Amino acid sequence: MARNTYEVDEELETGFDIEKLKRISIYLKPYKKTIFWILFLMATSSIATMFIPIIFMEAMNSAIPQKDMSQIVRLGIDILAISIYVSIVLKIRSRVMTKMGQNIIYEIRKDIFTHIQNLPFSYFDSRPHGKIQVRVVNYVNNLSDLLSTGLVNVLTEAGSIVFIVCFMLYIDVKFTIISMIGLPVLIFIICIINSKQRKAWQKASNKQSNLNAYISESINGIRITQSFVREEENMKIFNRLSGNYRDSWMQAVKYNFLLGPIVENISAFSTSFIYVLSVYLIINDKTMLTAGAIVAFTSYIGRFWAPINTIVSFYNTILTSLSYLERIFETIDEPIEIKDKEDAKDMPKIDGNVVFDKVCFSYEEGAYVLKDISFEVKSGQSFAIVGPTGAGKTTIVNLLSRFYNINSGHIYIDGIDIENVTIKSLRKQMGVMMQESFIFSGTIMDNIRYGNKDATDEEVIRASKTVCAHDFIMQMENGYNTVVKERGAGLSTGQKQLISFARALLANPKILILDEATSSIDTETEIALQEGLKKLLQNRTSFIIAHRLSTIKNSDCILYVDKGQIVEKGSHNELIAKKGAYYKLYMSQYEFLK
Numbered sequence: 225m226a227r228n229t230y231e232v233d234e235e236l237e238t239g240f241d242i243e244k245l246k247r248i249s250i251y252l253k254p255y256k257k258t259i260f261w262i263l264f265l266m267a268t269s270s271i272a273t274m275f276i277p278i279i280f281m282e283a284m285n286s287a288i289p290q291k292d293m294s295q296i297v298r299l300g301i302d303i304l305a306i307s308i309y310v311s312i313v314l315k316i317r318s319r320v321m322t323k324m325g326q327n328i329i330y331e332i333r334k335d336i337f338t339h340i341q342n343l344p345f346s347y348f349d350s351r352p353h354g355k356i357q358v359r360v361v362n363y364v365n366n367l368s369d370l371l372s373t374g375l376v377n378v379l380t381e382a383g384s385i386v387f388i389v390c391f392m393l394y395i396d397v398k399f400t401i402i403s404m405i406g407l408p409v410l411i412f413i414i415c416i417i418n419s420k421q422r423k424a425w426q427k428a429s430n431k432q433s434n435l436n437a438y439i440s441e442s443i444n445g446i447r448i449t450q451s452f453v454r455e456e457e458n459m460k461i462f463n464r465l466s467g468n469y470r471d472s473w474m475q476a477v478k479y480n481f482l483l484g485p486i487v488e489n490i491s492a493f494s495t496s497f498i499y500v501l502s503v504y505l506i507i508n509d510k511t512m513l514t515a516g517a518i519v520a521f522t523s524y525i526g527r528f529w530a531p532i533n534t535i536v537s538f539y540n541t542i543l544t545s546l547s548y549l550e551r552i553f554e555t556i557d558e559p560i561e562i563k564d565k566e567d568a569k570d571m572p573k574i575d576g577n578v579v580f581d582k583v584c585f586s587y588e589e590g591a592y593v594l595k596d597i598s599f600e601v602k603s604g605q606s607f608a609i610v611g612p613t614g615a616g617k618t619t620i621v622n623l624l625s626r627f628y629n630i631n632s633g634h635i636y637i638d639g640i641d642i643e644n645v646t647i648k649s650l651r652k653q654m655g656v657m658m659q660e661s662f663i664f665s666g667t668i669m670d671n672i673r674y675g676n677k678d679a680t681d682e683e684v685i686r687a688s689k690t691v692c693a694h695d696f697i698m699q700m701e702n703g704y705n706t707v708v709k710e711r712g713a714g715l716s717t718g719q720k721q722l723i724s725f726a727r728a729l730l731a732n733p734k735i736l737i738l739d740e741a742t743s744s745i746d747t748e749t750e751i752a753l754q755e756g757l758k759k760l761l762q763n764r765t766s767f768i769i770a771h772r773l774s775t776i777k778n779s780d781c782i783l784y785v786d787k788g789q790i791v792e793k794g795s796h797n798e799l800i801a802k803k804g805a806y807y808k809l810y811m812s813q814y815e816f817l818k
């Protein structure tokens with residue numbers, strides 16, 4: 225059974241790869257010096273704390289038995305000084321590392337967003353937008369622990385383990401070896417749960433992604449949800465996805481909770497064992513160790529296991545972060561299928577001759593949407609494309625902007641194959657008004673200026689007047705400075721179309737593409753608009769897609785497509801005379817109007 229995309233866990237295209245973690249070092253590189261200094265400070269503070277048990281040992285072995293107050297005070301001051309130094313270092317580390325972590329997160333987020341902006345339409349067509357969002361926002365955020373504290377902590381702790389072992393060896397070699405017997409046990413347990421734990425975190429990140437996809441889809445479709453009273457049904461889906469996320473998280477975190485107590489137990493067991501053993505040895509006079517040395521040594525055991533505990537819990541952070549890093553790098557590595565050829569040149573100033581030469585195209589392998597499309601449009605001509613829903617009209621114009629790669633054939637503009645020019649230079653010279661007009665949050669002025677940020681206010685107003693948008697804009701609260709919300713809430717569909725129309729026009733393109741530009745505009749406005757446009761379209765090649773034939777009647781050439789193939793081509797009069805598909809369509813609309 226086909227399931228909704230938000231129910232399907234994303235398969236990882238690549239398996240577990242420790243290289244992913246190494247890749248993070250690219251982002252760490254600029255901070256090499258900072259990391260070095262922080263590590264240095266942490267090492268010094270770590271060494272300083274190592275002296276505390278020695279100080280205690282001295283107090284117990286000499287200062288207290290000899291009742292030497294001045295030595296006790298001196299030792300007390302030493303401990304105080306060490307504590308102050310450690311707290312200062314910790315403060316510096318937190319501040320510097322948090323800043324560094326956030327800067328790196330900023331860089332990763334920038335890279336992923338930059339990359340997403342260049343990904344082809346097909347990438348967005350094939351996955352829920354919520355799943356893309358979750359990578360840019362949540363997954364990147366989740367790296368914060370790893371970068372801010374984790375990496376430095378683990379290095380410092382690993383270093384401190386070395387120092388602690390040195391101090392322990394200094395006191396007694398045999399005891400040191402005995403107290404580490406628990407270590408292989410821990411390593412064995414980690415090896416057993418490692419892969420389960422990693423999979424559990426991958427699953428949790430998948431469930432989070434699914435939930436996000438559903439929330440995003442639900443918010444986008446809220447009007448339909450409410451009008452069809454689907455709230456209850458949606459609540460059930462939401463509860464299921466949210467429950468899945470909770471359960472997978474709990475399952476993953478269970479492993480995290482497992483290791484901490486194991487380390488604690490091993491540590492406690494080693495300490496008590498050493499206590500019992502040493503007391504036994506002291507009573508039986510089998511050791512030279514003093515009571516002070518035993519206290520110091522057992523304190524080192526605690527200190528030996530504490531960093532191991534930190535490293536083990538950091539290991540959890542690594543596994544969690546790895547499941548996010550895999551997704552982040554997968555997105556950054558997503559190939560940009562539509563990119564400039566290595567020797568691509570800028571498109572020279574377009575004149576506007578367009579040729580489609582035996583173009584075949586499919587969105588999905590094998591299922592051809594366009595078959596053998598060939599036509600020619602002369603510079604300055606208006607070219608209309610009509611045909612039933614799903615015929616392939618939008619697809620034809622999308623190919624002209626190179627939003628998809630064609631399977632075979634060629635598209636030429638002024639004799640230059642558009643595959644050989646840079647995409648930017650091509651798209652910059654085209655004005656596209658898409659079938660779904662999209663309004664960004666911001667002022668109306670900014671929305672119209674979207675494709676030509678240097679246009680003056682006068683130019684914006686002139687374009688708006690041409691498309692008959694000026695009047696309704698002026699009636700709005702603040703005219704052109706009225707702020708419209710996301711997706712143009714507060715505007716009618718027709719008004720949104722007019723704004724998108726003005727936007728396409730303002731780019732002053734040599735090739736203008738209008739996909740159902742006026743489908744939601746009343747007939748009266750459309751007639752007024754046609755007059756203004758006639759003059760404007762004179763020096764441009766225009767592609768006009770319309771179901772309403774009155775819109776395209778006067779075009780220089782009309783292409784009738786059906787099922788991805790050209791059925792007829794000619795002027796309105798020629799096609800009417802032909803009495804074919806166009807004639808039938810025209811008559812049906814004409815009859816309808818009668």
Ligand code: GTP
Pocket residue numbers: 349587588593611612613614615616617618619620659
């Ligand atoms: P209307 O706008 O409804 O008049 O149709 P159109 O003539 O513009 O059709 P369009 O070019 O959008 O679509 C042509 C065919 O391609 C249809 O059968 C669609 O199902 C299919 N199609 C469109 N977009 C996609 C896509 O992103 N992925 C896939 N797999 N198929 C698509």
Ligand code: MG
Pocket residue numbers: 617618619659739
């Ligand atoms: Mg369409």
